[in-house]
Amino acid sequence: MLEKDTAIVENAIKEYYFNHFDLVNVPPKHTQREFGYQKINGGMIRHIAIKDNKELHLLLMKEAPSDVYCSNAYYSFPNLPMSEKDWKGADLIFDIDAKDLTLSCRNDHSVFKCGSCHGIMPGKQSACPKCGSTKFDVVSVACKNCISESKKEVKKLVRILGEDLGIKKEETEVYFSGNEGFHIRVINDNYEMLGSQERADLVDYIMFNGAMPETFGIKKQNNSKSTLPEMGEAGWKGRVATSLFGSKTKVPKVTRQIISDGYLAFQVKLDEIRQTMGVKVDPKVTMDIHRIFRLEGSVNSKSGLSKIQCKNLDDFDPFLDACLIGEEEVNIIANCPVLIRLKNKKYGPYANEQISVPKYAAVYMICKGLASVV
Amino acid sequence: MKRGVLHPGIMDLAKYPFLAEAGEYLRDKGFNLEQLGHPDWMPLVEKAYGRIITASSGQVYSSDIEKLKDLDKDMEILSFIVAVILLKAAGINTLTRRFSLAEARRSEKYLEHDLGRKYVSDKAVKDSDFPLKIIQELFSVKVVVENDEFMLSVPNYLQRAVHFHEKEWKLVNRRVATGFVHLTAHETVRLIRTELGQYINSRIQSITLTSIPDTFKARVQDLVQLATKFSDAVVISSDYPPCVKHAIEVLEKGENLPHSGRFLLATYLLARGQTTDQIAPLFKNAPDYNERVTRYQLEHISGSSGKGTKYQCPSCDKLRSENLCFAIPDCDGIINPIQFGKKRKI
Numbered sequence: 001m002l003e004k005d006t007a008i009v010e011n012a013i014k015e016y017y018f019n020h021f022d023l024v025n026v027p028p029k030h031t032q033r034e035f036g037y038q039k040i041n042g043g044m045i046r047h048i049a050i051k052d053n054k055e056l057h058l059l060l061m062k063e064a065p066s067d068v069y070c071s072n073a074y075y076s077f078p079n080l081p082m083s084e085k086d087w088k089g090a091d092l093i094f095d096i097d098a099k100d101l102t103l104s105c106r107n108d109h110s111v112f113k114c115g116s117c118h119g120i121m122p123g124k125q126s127a128c129p130k131c132g133s134t135k136f137d138v139v140s141v142a143c144k145n146c147i148s149e150s151k152k153e154v155k156k157l158v159r160i161l162g163e164d165l166g167i168k169k170e171e172t173e174v175y176f177s178g179n180e181g182f183h184i185r186v187i188n189d190n191y192e193m194l195g196s197q198e199r200a201d202l203v204d205y206i207m208f209n210g211a212m213p214e215t216f217g218i219k220k221q222n223n224s225k226s227t228l229p230e231m232g233e234a235g236w237k238g239r240v241a242t243s244l245f246g247s248k249t250k251v252p253k254v255t256r257q258i259i260s261d262g263y264l265a266f267q268v269k270l271d272e273i274r275q276t277m278g279v280k281v282d283p284k285v286t287m288d289i290h291r292i293f294r295l296e297g298s299v300n301s302k303s304g305l306s307k308i309q310c311k312n313l314d315d316f317d318p319f320l321d322a323c324l325i326g327e328e329e330v331n332i333i334a335n336c337p338v339l340i341r342l343k344n345k346k347y348g349p350y351a352n353e354q355i356s357v358p359k360y361a362a363v364y365m366i367c368k369g370l371a372s373v374v
Numbered sequence: 375m376k377r378g379v380l381h382p383g384i385m386d387l388a389k390y391p392f393l394a395e396a397g398e399y400l401r402d403k404g405f406n407l408e409q410l411g412h413p414d415w416m417p418l419v420e421k422a423y424g425r426i427i428t429a430s431s432g433q434v435y436s437s438d439i440e441k442l443k444d445l446d447k448d449m450e451i452l453s454f455i456v457a458v459i460l461l462k463a464a465g466i467n468t469l470t471r472r473f474s475l476a477e478a479r480r481s482e483k484y485l486e487h488d489l490g491r492k493y494v495s496d497k498a499v500k501d502s503d504f505p506l507k508i509i510q511e512l513f514s515v516k517v518v519v520e521n522d523e524f525m526l527s528v529p530n531y532l533q534r535a536v537h538f539h540e541k542e543w544k545l546v547n548r549r550v551a552t553g554f555v556h557l558t559a560h561e562t563v564r565l566i567r568t569e570l571g572q573y574i575n576s577r578i579q580s581i582t583l584t585s586i587p588d589t590f591k592a593r594v595q596d597l598v599q600l601a602t603k604f605s606d607a608v609v610i611s612s613d614y615p616p617c618v619k620h621a622i623e624v625l626e627k628g629e630n631l632p633h634s635g636r637f638l639l640a641t642y643l644l645a646r647g648q649t650t651d652q653i654a655p656l657f658k659n660a661p662d663y664n665e666r667v668t669r670y671q672l673e674h675i676s677g678s679s680g681k682g683t684k685y686q687c688p689s690c691d692k693l694r695s696e697n698l699c700f701a702i703p704d705c706d707g708i709i710n711p712i713q714f715g716k717k718r719k720i
């Protein structure tokens with residue numbers, strides 16, 4: 001990022017932490033957690049222990065970090081190197097990101113940036129029209145559909161956590177990630193001791209990976225004796241039944257069909273169900289029991305939006321509710337070929353135009369690499 | 375030895391002689407080591423030795439406990455204890471581990487049987503309570519019984535089931551509701567086999583022996599002799615990836631490594647330039663070891679027999695789905711164990 005752009009973003013961040021420190025929420029057992037942060041154009045600084053809110057506030061004001069992280073794990077010595085920290089448990093965390101949902105809208109709000117001349121083009125091209133390079137960076141901007149689709153995944157997840165895994169609503173916290181997705185944190189004593197392997201299997205459950213036809217009553221041989229699960233059964237059996245039958249009246253007919261189609265056809269069916277009903281979380285995040293995870297209430301430098309808790313997911317509008325940077329007008333040169341909606345206002349498209357926009361919109365576009373301060 | 379809290383009967387002790395209460399029982403009945411050293415007790419030493427030999431060959435010692443007279447039940451308990459003394463005196467870890475695992479599998483049969491009996495008749499209620507108490511006391515695992523099903527909390531289940539690599543143990547292939555996994559008696563008991571083995575092993579390790587009766591000494595010598603059969607001569611390089619190290623460890627413990635794990639080990643080591651002759655001994659400790667079959671399989675995998683296709687080491691993704699991956703930070707950025715240690719992190 002250019003120096004003058006860095007200055008305005010860092011200022012905006014400082015101002016944000018000055019005005020909104022109350023939104024920064026350090027999870028329980030904060031003295032046992034490892035903190036880390038990054039500055040614009042800088043590397044990651046981690047293995048930091050924090051005593052109290054005052055110390056954290058001071059750090060945020062002094063450094064104006066572009067991104068702040070806090071471990072999901074608790075340690076005896078959070079500030080020591082990893083091998084000496086003495087791991088004592090970790091919250092169960094999940095990451096749902098719109099970019100992993102293979103949505104058709106993605107192309108409409110993605111901008112391609114040439115990797116060598118930094119020229120910007122709205123659609124995917126085989127080579128840069130200016131310099132011929134074939135390397136591109138993809139930048140995606142605010143999209144309502146991406147958010148509503150991600151919310152659906154969050155709801156699927158929260159339902160499985162509750163109904164199947166016995167995790168109470170009060171133990172599940174949902175956060176907007178600050179860019180294009182959601183973070184979910186579970187605080188439950190029974191789950192915090194699980195290691196990486198156990199979490200990997202838990203993720204497979206949630207994603208519906210690795211299900212065998214036998215589990216749902218379909219055998220390799222002697223198929224005529226198969227008994228399929230019933231709608232209303234707990235867990236995946238019930239969900240699979242619902243997806244197979246749709247309604248009670250269809251049960252006999254569909255059952256006959258499934259049994260005559262046989263084992264392999266059923267395996268294909270299970271895979272279809274995985275794609276539609278499995279929750280699309282990032283398995284690597286949940287498996288990682290030493291991760292430093294974006295701090296709740298901190299600014300995300302991919303967008304200038306904040307990671308904040310969604311008390312009411314349905315009504316939550318990240319481009320309004322998480323857009324918390326100041327409003328004063330800033331002059332920028334924007335090169336943003338797609339329309340952006342922030343705080344219920346439209347911005348762009350702009351073709352290398354000098355414009356005056358509120359600071360939050362300026363910071364958003366600068367963070368996305370689509371604008372620069374005049 | 376510490377006083378137990380389970381209050382087992384003599385039948386329970388014959389089934390589960392590794393409980394702390396077994397020692398108390400024998401002491402209360404007036405048995406001591408010096409006495410057992412009398413030549414009259416030689417048949418007992420032989421029985422104990424037999425118990426170890428059975429275990430060392432990967433089999434499970436069994437006797438028809440239900441039909442035994444009380445005196446013979448004492449012999450069941452005593453032969454276990456003498457076996458422990460013989461093992462302790464021989465001091466061969468591989469042998470002790472095998473014995474522990476085999477004894478765990480032996481009591482597993484009774485645990486399963488007793489668990490399942492609760493609903494046969496009211497009289498049998500006590501039978502199923504006892505195994506539940508053992509599981510709770512020894513491993514702090516609470517098993518909830520509902521109708522004819524046994525339920526473990528999801529975290530308790532996962533912590534044990536991830537050590538199995540068969541697909542049916544994956545959580546997704548289980549009945550899960552409101553935080554509990556539903557299991558049969560058989561599955562419940564299978565889940566704690568390894569822990570039971572480790573428990574028995576640790577009990578044996580914790581014993582201190584000052585001296586042993588002369589009548590035991592010949593059999594101790596035989597055990598030392600027997601142990602030379604199990605080689606630990608395989609070189610484990612520290613730069614093997616965690617998945618490969620894990621597979622080797624499982625085999626070393628004399629535990630069962632699933633086919634997919636053996637396949638990983640064989641293909642990995644072959645790709646690293648080892649020969650089938652070098653690799654075969656690794657499998658020696660497996661409970662179902664058969665030299666001829668092992669060699670045949672290795673040659674098949676290496677492509678030096680049959681159609682001559684050389685098999686490749688499975689990908690990290692594949693291993694992850696088989697619960698065989700134990701990734702550490704050094705695994706970042708690789709897609710096959712073969713790349714471990716070669717590709718530097720970006």
Ligand code: SF4
Nearest residue numbers: 615617690699700705
């Ligand atoms: S990441 Fe690959 S190399 Fe590392 S443990 Fe897993 S399977 Fe083995």
Ligand SMILES: [Zn+2]
Nearest residue numbers: 114117128131
């Ligand atoms: Zn270019």
Ligand SMILES: [Zn+2]
Nearest residue numbers: 105106143146
């Ligand atoms: Zn979209």
